[in-house]
Amino acid sequence: MLTFITIRFLDILDILLVALLLYQLYRLIKGTIAFNIVIGLFSLYLLWLIVKALNMQLLGSIMGQFIGVGVLALIVVFHPEIRKFLVFIGTNYNVNKVLSLDKLFGVNRVKSVENEQIEILADACFSMGKSKTGALIVIARMSELADQIKTGEIMNAKISSSLIRTIFFKNTPLHDGAVIIKDNMIVAAGCILPLTQREVDKALGLRHRAAIGITENTDAVTIVVSEERGSVSFVAAGKIKQRVSRETLIGLLKESLNLQN
Ligand SMILES: Nc1ncnc2c1ncn2[C@@H]1O[C@H](COP(=O)(O)OP(=O)(O)OP(=O)(O)O)[C@@H](O)[C@H]1O
Secondary structure, three states, X not given: OOOOOOOOHHHHHHHHHHHHHHHHHHHHHOOOHHHHHHHHHHHHHHHHHHXXXXXXXXXXXXXXXXXXXXXXXXXXXXXXXXXXXXXXXXHHOOHHHHHOHHHHXXXXXXXXXXXXXXXXHHHHHHHHHHOOOOEEEEEOOOOOOHHHHHOOEEEEEEOOHHHHHHHHOOOOOOOOOEEEEEOOEEEEEEEOOOOOOOOOOOOOOHHHHHHXXXXXXXXXXXXXXXXXXXXXXXXXXXXXXXXXOHHHHHHHHHHHOOOOO
């Protein structure tokens, strides 16, 4: 029985790749209006299959025309999502990461932050929280964040608590926007980040929306200090953990940046 079905290794790989693509697409559009559109289109397609199977000529041909131009319509309707998806693939599945060229050639890439800097960042954030100073700190990993860095002031400075607190001190020119940390340095300040388009807690304003937005399409993580509440939040992969303690923040940072204690 079923001897006519032969499954090759490539077929399994094919299925796995399609599953991975669908999963990433789902992650990208989950919670957005695009998700509802996909469900609507899928229902329409199912209806068309039923209409065709029942041989309902008139309705079948009208729907057939619609589905015929469907691919073009999809590209137009999903233009922003397709763009986001390609950027996501480009930044998160780059050849360097997949093949780990750095490891292959024995190059020891500088970590985005070391243990010592994590403690400094946590101290700075909780000190700013106490004085109700708003702050937004992005820690870049594999994604270069070149587009966001370009929008700010280049600093290339050593990470220090006093520098971070000075940057975010109210009414200084650089306190608006985000600080971006990469390769153990504060590379830029006053950077503009993309805002999340998803529905989030109504109490969260633009600072928190920007913190979530940048982690949706990149592998960066962010720390936000609320000016209103003085609380500290951690964001990774589009998910925000609000009001974390100093210890929790340090643990989450070490875990997401793969640092040992
Ligand atoms: N796109 C953006 N990228 C980076 N920073 C941004 C962006 N949009 C707003 N901000 C920062 O957020 C500040 C406004 O924060 P807002 O009060 O709306 O946010 P919030 O999430 O309610 O935070 P808080 O609890 O600190 O008030 C701005 O002054 C600016 O520094």
